[in-house]
Amino acid sequence: MCGIVGLFDTHSKSEIDRRLLGNMNQTQVHRGPDEGEIYTEPGMGFGHRRLSIMDVSGGQQPLFNEDRSVVVVFNGEIYNYQELAKELIDLGHHFRTHCDTEVIVHGWEEWGEQCVDRFRGMFAFGLWDRNQDTLFLGRDRLGIKPLYYTMLTSGLFIFASELKALLAHPEFVREMDVQAIEDYFAYGYVPEPRTIFRHACKLPPGYTLTLQSGQQLPQPRQYWDVPFQMHDKSMDERELQDELIVRLREAVGSHLMSEVPLGAFLSGGVDSSAVVAMMGGLMKDPVNTCSISFSDPAFDESDYARKVAERYQTHHYVDQVEQDDYDLIDKLASLYDEPFADSSALPTYRVCELARKRVTVALSGDGGDENFAGYRRYRWHMYEEQLRSRLPIGIRRPLFGLLGRLYPKADWAPRFLRAKATFEALARDSIEGYFHSVSIMGDKMRQRLFSPSFKRDLQDYQAVEILRDHANKSPTKDPLSIVQYLDMKTYLVGDILTKVDRASMAHSLEVRVPLLDHKLVEWVSGLPASLKLHHREGKYIFKKALEDYLPKDVLYRNKMGFSVPLAKWFRGELRDRVRQSLLGKTLAETNIFNMDFIEEMLDQHQSGRSDYSAPLWTLLMFESFLRNIRHSENTVTYTNNKANA
Template identity: 50%
Template sequence: MCGIAGIFHLETAKPVDPARIERMCDAIAHRGPDGQGVWTAPGAGLGHRRLSIIDVAGSPQPMASPDGRAMLVFNGEIYNYRELRAELRASGAEFRTDGDSEVILAAWQKWGPECVSRLHGMFAFAIYDLAARTLFLARDRLGVKPLFLAQLSDGSVAFGSELKALVAHPLLRREVDPLAIEDFLAWGYVPDTRSILKGVVKLPAGHSLLLECGKPMPRPLQWWDISFAERRKGKVEDLEAELLHLMREAVTSRMVADVPLGAFLSGGVDSSSVVALMAEASASPVKTCSIGFDVAALDESGYATRIAEQFGTDHRVRSVSPDDFQSADTLAAMFDEPFADASALPTWRVCQLARETVTVALSGDGADEAFAGYRRHVFQHGEDRLRAVLPAALRGPVFGSLGAIYPKADWAPRPLRAKTTLLSLAGDSATGYARAICVAPPELREALYSPDFKRLRGDYRAEALVTDLMRAAPARSGLDRAQYVDLKVWLPGDILTKVDRTSMAVGLEAREPLLDHRLIEFAATLPEAVRMRGKQGKWLLKQTMRRYLPDDILYRPKQGFVMPIEAWFRGPLAGVAHEIGGSAALARTGWFDNRRLAALAQDHVSGRANNARILWQLLMLNRSLEQLGTA
């Protein structure tokens, strides 16, 4: 796991200043505390920061191919590198190191851009071909590792593992894209289709880009996609056996490391499954860690301790309290772009805890997206069945009218919070799901925006990203399409961004075995009846893991790994909530109605409404604008 950066001149082979590459790498030094390297040639420059995991003493980067024609910088891990090494050596390739980086170079020289389909793992890499004067950039299938790009005024393209690497380049403009603000308010993060800064883009997951000197910058090429269009047949017992085999393979392949290794353990189904399979494959106790909260209703550390005791792990626990709010500025700097997933802070804390004893930690991320584990999947499935029997001409007027007048009852028991469901049923499946996953629905955003911002935003609406993708998805049902969107938008934009930035901030490599692409491809072919039964998501996964885990772990209500910000904003952080309406950076933008912001805080602190999520969004937006120096 590392950080990469570089510059490539598209028009002519201008010299690249090594000091400029070095500054870009220095900005992401936290990603690679164990080593650094810079290489330049006419027209190109590559930089690398290394976190040593495999072949600790060897594999320095930038790395040259044996013939000196190609240079590589690479961030990530290739889990099948030993098999690829044997195959490539049999066809004449020579290797000087024991790591996976050199395998990528050899694969590129044998298969060219098609090499990416042979790589199993998480990666973002750049290969410069000195003879052809081309730069090849690639990102892994699901977007575990990030890659930012920007075309600059001198005709060059700059790239880096994080936005801060590009911000270190003096020619990068720091102008906020107003459409990214619309996206952020809707989703709580800036999706991979956009960046907070104009002119900066993210290479999409499962895409590559071949830049050629003397030619204009092309569009990225999609080299992998997930399809829900096929349905696997077979007995449940056979499906269980295949799933268990794939999970074991995914976990054991990610346990290969030349440094101490452990796991995050929340006590939920997914992390508990990973730890169970690690314990099965390990001769020594697995090192595990978890985070607790000072609000009992959100504290899962007791469940984690039970699993740790069951599998005899070396377990450590730490608690998060309102005092940790003081780290909000650190979080904003960590993510560069505004990022409001409230679980980022405890994720960072559990990464810090893990890093005290290990350098690699396995997580349970990905199973909810692949196996339909979110509560919203259950609602989507049920709503689609209702849509199928009620014509749109009836649903629109009836449910739309009811939803418009139904109160937003955050204080009520969950079954009585029907406003979102009614409004969702009024539209088609795609429109309904887009509303279901919005943090700030369109009505709230409209109320918060100033007239000036509405003019800047124009006709763009964030929901179009989800609705367009769902309608074009290779899928059979609304549930398929919802999961497709989660895998293509939510997973890389939120979940994987959160884990990458918080783990890299402390020099920890996080690995996600449940995002092994073979496991994801298998899950996408499962009949809906084994993904979801009644109101139970992840049915086949839970059924498979019953041989390892107790039912009260497998079937307890999903809790989620979030901070108790609702209670904090009414208690120790009430003053912070009130300050949001007068936040200097937000006020200077002119994007918002400050009286509306103040009312949001007052209504929340008084208990009239639960506005914790939007308040946290606004707080993180304010801090991010301050960090970027755009406000």
């Protein structure tokens, strides 16, 4: 795994400041501690930080073709590089290394922009072709690896693995995007393609960007999408289960190439256990597995992880993480570069820290919930969809809207007793309802949170537009498949994969996600929705297929998640700290917030009358982000940017 950075002067062939490029490259040293190189020529420059995984003795980057007219910097792994290299050699190309990076330069020479269609893996890269005066960027299909870019007013185009490299350029203007702020407080992260900064974007998953001298910044081009094309119905359920295991084993096997120690995360959940089970049948040596335990049994899954480890005789390592591990709060702000409110980033950081003591590469089970409909919210959404289908929106909106307003709020109650939330969801259309279920702060809460001046700057923009835009592009009309598609476009890439990438790279650990192998994703997307969510059982066919491989109490127990006790923290150990942070000058001076409402939430939460732990954490991470970013001399402001929607 690596960190990449590049500069391209679209206006002239001026010399690139090598010292500045080196400094930008160095901001990502944690992504690649083994080697660091830069390359410049008139009008362009590339930097690379390397974590050596394949062809450890060779494969240094930036990497060139034979006549040095094409050069690439690359972050990720191309799992089918050996078969691609053979094909390219047969076509007359000459390879100087045994590294997967080299198939990118020769693939570009042979297939041009369509080269990405041939790559199987996780990747983000920048490629310069001097003969065509062209810069080409590509990002993998699911967004496993990150890629940020900006165009400065001077005409200098910059790209990098992390925002911190862009921030290191003195001409980058740190204006926050007003719409990105609205998105953050709805979702807990800033969804693609926005970033928290107006002048920086993320290249979306499954997209490329081609830029030439003298050209205005073009729109990215999509080369892949989740197909959701139904399979041949001639296969019965048992045959589909058998086929699933064959495809799962092949996907995991393709992710095992490495010249350095390799292992797996093992949480005790279905997804990571499935990956370890497949590894156990494919590897000659025992698998190295890493888990963390919690002292609080409500959060601890280590016994289930131990059962799987014993079954497959892995070399199993467990570290205990205490529930008061909140000293990482400020550390997270420096890792993510923009506000990020998933509190499971704390234990994720710790499990990556543990894994790096044993291995350099770890396989994880991320992606299983999105692929196989494992989230509980899918079950509730489909229940609400059944009710929505019985009444038109013209009747539902006023009827259930009134009931939602009249019914008391009951955060303390089980979900089925929280009728207020259900009524509010039924008053909405399908997309609004799903948005309501995934929002950290609902529409009404954000209305109270933001100041009058900030709401004017929003100009009626609402974060639900993100989901509407994706739903309009969805290749499927099936209600369950649509929300799976929405999660793959938003939550999976913006939250889950971002969390794992930053936490792992902070420890120079490469994490691979075989459940997001695009060939497996394509096949799984074509399974009938009824085999994913079957009655009340999520991941139905996945669990049935794994019954010969995993204990039933691992497969069919209630999902615990990977969380921390925020409500307890904010009423106990962090009581004073959270009040000082949220009511201090950092948030107040932005003019974004209604400070009276923040104080009201604090009072009600700390008195035990309400649970506002998630909104308070979201605010705490935003405050930490602001303090971290203001350590520089640049002023941070926010601005409306309708064009960046």
